[in-house]
Amino acid sequence: MTEKKKTTIVLFSGDYDKAMAAYIIANGAAAYDHEVTIFHTFWGLNALRKEEIIPVKKGFMEKMFGKMMPRGADKMGLSKMNFAGFGPKMIKDIMKRHNAMPLPQLIEMAQEEQDIKLVACTMTMDLLGLKQEELLDQIEYAGVAAYLADAQDGNVNLFI
Amino acid sequence: MTEKKKTTIVLFSGDYDKAMAAYIIANGAAAYDHEVTIFHTFWGLNALRKEEIIPVKKGFMEKMFGKMMPRGADKMGLSKMNFAGFGPKMIKDIMKRHNAMPLPQLIEMAQEEQDIKLVACTMTMDLLGLKQEELLDQIEYAGVAAYLADAQDGNVNLFI
Amino acid sequence: MTEKKKTTIVLFSGDYDKAMAAYIIANGAAAYDHEVTIFHTFWGLNALRKEEIIPVKKGFMEKMFGKMMPRGADKMGLSKMNFAGFGPKMIKDIMKRHNAMPLPQLIEMAQEEQDIKLVACTMTMDLLGLKQEELLDQIEYAGVAAYLADAQDGNVNLFI
Incomplete structure (x- = not known):
């Protein structure tokens, strides 16, 4: 019996286009x-945020970060040609006409896929003041040790 | 007989400096x-654009993207200290004095290397409205599945 | 006897947050x-700069680059929400309150770790006009060939 191949992705970036690339590779x-892990850290955590405002107790700095960061995948900007939010609209419009899946749907698809594990980095959640209640349901929580345990047997390991 | 080692690079970025890093690693x-694949996706596709304007039929959005994106490697900006195009000039000037190869020449070198495969991601070409006629000759066209087929046996897999 | 696992990181980015991610993964x-190599190239070299001004002979362009680039890890900006330097202050303030290690300390920890090798890319040092005297002591100097020699046996290879 051969073992399953493994893909691990560190999603550090909070850009719509980079997160799209991550999720397209993961779903692929x-x-x-493959067994797939997406380890969301730093700005990549925003892809896992729920759209609605979840009332949680936070300090001042955490509240500020929480307000300034995009609330969920659909609100994220582009890494290039963002043009104050016009770029993402263009891309989404084009994607619709080409029947390409928008990011929130790519994430949903990944959530439904048994072999994809979505993980939120607890250390950076703490730094950015994000609470579990604010993130999508049915994701896992872990630190860098768990990531490395997956990655060291990974065939494809990417940092995005 | 031992198999050849493999390096695969996803070139997502459209920055001159990051593309340089990708091509230096690839040529190295x-x-x-090693057998090398550079899979150009999203803004990384711009590194493969021909400099001249190629007349192709496009929709309005695709035309706009086509105009706003750099036409070829030499037109790309820096990821840091771009200073409205002054940064790339500085870097190129320094490179010339140090006899370092500029990006277009690094790409040419890769094209002439039998063991380097330059691939354009068809899905993102479609999104950004780029046509095969607009890209360099003798490159390959493929999707994420072909990338993964290469990467899963890769020794060095990078996302740039 | 089993061989040690290997992690290699190309640190291309000069952002505080990305360098933090690199060093957290490396220390982890x-x-x-694991045997770990961090290969600092392009803007990532700034993480290795000494804070004090070191008098070295440089051409005009190299002097300009030297002045414009952050002098050491503590001066680096964020990849997102930098807000002209306010973002890094916020992050550092939060980190202090959470007892998270700031980047300069993460680098020190890596320097003390026998199994972590910090390498400066000589080719890009040359391009950016950085001299060995300006970089931290006890680091190594090498080119892309040395990086590839490490990476091709790496279990976890990342480009950050």
């Missing part, structure tokens, strides 16, 4: 029968 | 006798 | 008993 790898 | 890996 | 991997 799962279709290719 | 080929010199090291 | 060393704790996990």
